[in-house]
Amino acid sequence: MKKTCFGIVGTGRISDWVLKGAVLEPRFEAAAVCSRSEDNAVDFASRHGIEKIFTDIDMMASDPSIDAIYIGTPNHTHHDLAIKCMNHGKHVLCEKPLASNSREVREMAACAKANGVVLMEAMISTLSPNFRMVQERLESLGTVRNYSGTFCQYSTKYDKLKKILAGEDPSPVPSSFNPDCSGGALMDIGIYPIYPMVTLFGRPSGIKANVLTVNVPTSRGMRPVDIQGAVVFEYGGMTASAVYSKVADSKLRTEISCENGILSLDQIHITRQVEFIPHGAPTSGRASGPSIEGITVPCDPDEYLCEFREFIDVLESGRLESCNNSLDNSLAVAGILDEIRRQAGVTFPSD
Numbered sequence: 001m002k003k004t005c006f007g008i009v010g011t012g013r014i015s016d017w018v019l020k021g022a023v024l025e026p027r028f029e030a031a032a033v034c035s036r037s038e039d040n041a042v043d044f045a046s047r048h049g050i051e052k053i054f055t056d057i058d059m060m061a062s063d064p065s066i067d068a069i070y071i072g073t074p075n076h077t078h079h080d081l082a083i084k085c086m087n088h089g090k091h092v093l094c095e096k097p098l099a100s101n102s103r104e105v106r107e108m109a110a111c112a113k114a115n116g117v118v119l120m121e122a123m124i125s126t127l128s129p130n131f132r133m134v135q136e137r138l139e140s141l142g143t144v145r146n147y148s149g150t151f152c153q154y155s156t157k158y159d160k161l162k163k164i165l166a167g168e169d170p171s172p173v174p175s176s177f178n179p180d181c182s183g184g185a186l187m188d189i190g191i192y193p194i195y196p197m198v199t200l201f202g203r204p205s206g207i208k209a210n211v212l213t214v215n216v217p218t219s220r221g222m223r224p225v226d227i228q229g230a231v232v233f234e235y236g237g238m239t240a241s242a243v244y245s246k247v248a249d250s251k252l253r254t255e256i257s258c259e260n261g262i263l264s265l266d267q268i269h270i271t272r273q274v275e276f277i278p279h280g281a282p283t284s285g286r287a288s289g290p291s292i293e294g295i296t297v298p299c300d301p302d303e304y305l306c307e308f309r310e311f312i313d314v315l316e317s318g319r320l321e322s323c324n325n326s327l328d329n330s331l332a333v334a335g336i337l338d339e340i341r342r343q344a345g346v347t348f349p350s351d
Contacts, residue, residue, distance in 0.1 A: 001026060001027060002027065003027055003028070003029040004027055004028060004029065004067045004068055004312050004315060005029045005031035005032075005065060005066050005067045005068070006022070006028065006029065006030055006031060006032075006066070006067070006068050006069065006070055006093075007031060007032040007033070007034060007052075007054075007060045007061070007063070007066045007068075007069045007070070007090075008030060008032065008033045008034070008044075008050070008069075008070050008072065009033075009034045009035075009057060009060070009069060009070065009071045009072065009073055009081055009085075010034075010035065010071065010072035010073040010095075011033065011035045011037075011040045011041060011043070011044040012072065012073075014072045014095060015044070015070075015072040016044075016047075017304060018070065018072060018095075018122070018304045018307075019048055020302055020304065021300070021302035021303060021304025021305040021306075021307075021308065022070075022304060022305070022308045024300075024301055024302055024305045025305055025308045025309050025312060027312045027316075028308050028312065030048055030049070030050050031050070031051065031052060031065060031066055032050060032051070032052035032053070032054060032060055032063065032066055033045050033048075033050050033052070033053060033054070034053075034054040034055065034056070034057055034060045035054075035055065036055060037055070038053070038055050041053045041054070041055060052065075057081055057084055057085070058084060058088070061084055061085045061087075061088035061090050062088050066090065067090070067091065067315075068090060068091040068092065068093060068118075068311070068315070069085045069090045069091070069092050069093070070092075070093045070094075070095075070122070071085075071092060071093070071094040071095055072095045073095075074175045074181045074182070074183075075097055075099075075100060075175075075181060075182035075183060075187055076100055076180070076181045076182040076348065076349070076350065078094050078095070078097075078098060078099050078100070078104075078108075079099045079100065079104040079107065079108060079350070082094050082099075082108050082111075082119065083107065083108060083111050086108075086111045086112055086115045086117050086119065087111065087115060089115060089117060090117065091117045091118040091119070091311075091315060092112070092117065092118070092119050092120070093120050093122050093307065093308070093311045094108075094119065094120070094121060094122060095122045096121050096122055096123045096191055096195070097121070097182075097187050097191050097333075097334070097337065098121040098330045098334065099334065100182040100348050100350045100351070101334060101337075101338050101348065101350060101351055102331060102334040102335045102337075102338050103350075104334075104350060105327075105330055105331050105334040106331060109327040109330075109331065112320070112327070113320075116320070117320070118311070118314055118315055118319075118320050118321070119327065120307075120310070120311055120314065120321070120322050120325050121195075121325050121329075121330045122307045122325075123191075123192075123195050123307070123325050124269070124270055124303055124304060124306055124307055125192050125193075125195055125196050125268055125269055125270065125271075126195055126196050126199045126324040126325055126329075127306040127307055127309075127310050127322075127324060127325065128270055128271050128299070128300070128303065128306050129297050129298065129299060129300060129306070130265070130271040130272065130273070130274050130296060130297055130299065131196065131265075131271050132324075133274065133295070133297045134256070134263055134265065134271070134274060135199075135200065135324075137263060137276070137295065138200065138256065138258070138263065140260075141258035141259070141260045141261055141263070142258050142259035142260040143237065143238075143258065143259045144200075144201070144237075144238050144256060144257070144258050145237075145238050145239070145257050145258060145259060146238060146239050146240065146255070146256070146257040147197055147200070147201065147238065147239075147240040147241070147254075147255075147256050147257075148240075148241050148243075148252075148254060148255045148257075149192075149193025149194070149196065149197055149240075149241070149242045149243070149254045149268050150193060150242070150243045150244070150250055150252040150253070150254055150268065151189050151190070151192045151193050151243075151244050151250075151267070151268055151269050152189075152228075152243065152244060152245035152248050152249055152250035152252075153189060153245070153246065153249060154245075154246070154247060154248060154249050155176065155177075155246040155247070157174040157176055157177060157246075158177070158227070158246060158247050160174060161173060161174065161177050161214075161216065164216075164217075165214070165216065173216045173217060173218070176188050176246070177216060177225055177227070177246075178216065178218065178225065179216070179218055179223050179224070179225045179346060179347065179348055179349075180218045180219050180220070180223075180348075180349060182348045182350070183225060184225045184226040184227070184341075184346060185226050185227050185228055185229060185244055185245060185246040185247075186211075186226050186229060186244065186337055186340055186341065186344075186346075187337065188246060189244050189245075189246060189269070190226075190229055190231075190242065190244035190337075190340075191333065191337065192244070192268055192269040193242040193243070193244065193254065193268045194231075194242050194333055194336055194337070195329070195333050196254075196268060197233070197240055197242065198329050198332050198333050198336070199324050199325075199329055200256075201235055201238070201240065202332070203332045203335075203336075204233035204234050204235055204240065204336070205234045205235065205236065206233070206234030207231060207232075207233055207234070207336060207339050207340065207343070208231065208232045208234075208343075209229060209230075209231045209232075209339075209340045209343040209344060210229065210230045210231070211226045211228070211229040211230075211231075211340065211343065211344035211346075212226065212227055212228040212229065212247075213225060213226050213227065213344055213345065213346060214227055219349075220349070223346075223347070224344070224345050224346050225346060226341070226344050226346050227245070227246055227247045228244065228245035228246065228247055228248065229242075229243070229244055229245075229340065229344070230242070230243045231243075231340055233336075253265060253266055253267070254267070254268040254271075259279065260278065260279050261276055261277055261278040261279045261290075262276070262277040263275075263276060264276075264277060270303045272296070272299050273294075273296045274294075274295050274296050274297075275292050275293065275294055275295065275296075276292070276293045276295050277290055277292050277293075278290045278291075278293070307325075310322055310324075310325065
């Protein structure tokens with residue numbers, strides 16, 4: 001069996017998580033790791049059985065034994081790293097969000113096309129087995145009338161941020177809350193309910209955002225960063241919304257309401273359980289209503305396996321793009337994120 005040899009850029013927590021799923025794909029091989037810190041690279045390589053170590057991205061990207069590169073570094077670095085790798089002829093699987101803004105995504109897409117390589121956003125929401133089942137089931141449920149996506153997850157880094165803002169901690173602002181690093185709740189987790197919406201229904205015709213921000217110290221002085229948001233999207237014939245937060249939890253399910261029933265997903269960032277509730281007669285509270293049908297399909301043994309399986313499938317098929325995680329979808333999502341940030345007054349250095 002032919003292996004696709006990957007170089008891993010970044011040695012943080014996300015790269016650790018991702019590799020646990022990647023190694024379950026028999027066509028995957030972790031051939032190299034790149035970090036600015038040699039000590040971090042050595043430690044990461046020893047824990048994951050990786051042979052080659054680099055501290056320079058150009059050196060790793062020019063290694064002829066490496067077929068593709070996974071980028072798992074902070075958001076603001078994705079654009080430059082991906083372009084360097086693609087200019088060396090490497091295929092790139094880049095962690096979400098693909099870039100800081102739509103301009104950067106357009107430049108990355110143009111670079112991929114110019115070099116004839118695959119560039120794919122590592123968005124697991126739209127590649128999991130249960131999401132793909134939802135896509136297929138949706139076709140038989142009549143006109144879609146509403147999409148409601150939710151992902152709210154309290155971040156322990158918010159506790160650290162509160163201490164920094166209170167003057168109790170001299171540490172720099174964590175990257176996930178730092179606009180200098182293209183951070184914030186929208187970029188970190190708000191993208192999860194938005195990307196599937198675009199994959200299913202395309203670009204909305206209008207956006208109205210209600211976003212909660214706090215001012216944090218940055219290289220440009222005190223700047224706002226978003227910590228929570230609720231967004232309403234306009235589509236012809238249907239409504240759509242996304243709710244996200246890094247300062248509160250929620251157990252609300254994601255729902256797609258159709259004229260013939262409801263598809264109810266336990267969580268949108270990685271769907272593990274799906275229910276179908278058929279359309280029924282009004283009950284006025286006097287009956288239990290229609291019965292709920294469990295339609296869950298078996299999950300992957302690890303949630304990150306799906307993105308490497310999809311990426312390698314695309315490579316082996318000779319195509320240059322994933323159908324679900326296409327460059328058009330990534331660009332549409334980046335434009336939506338830009339508009340939400342514009343309405344919230346959140347800016348990044350690369351804007």
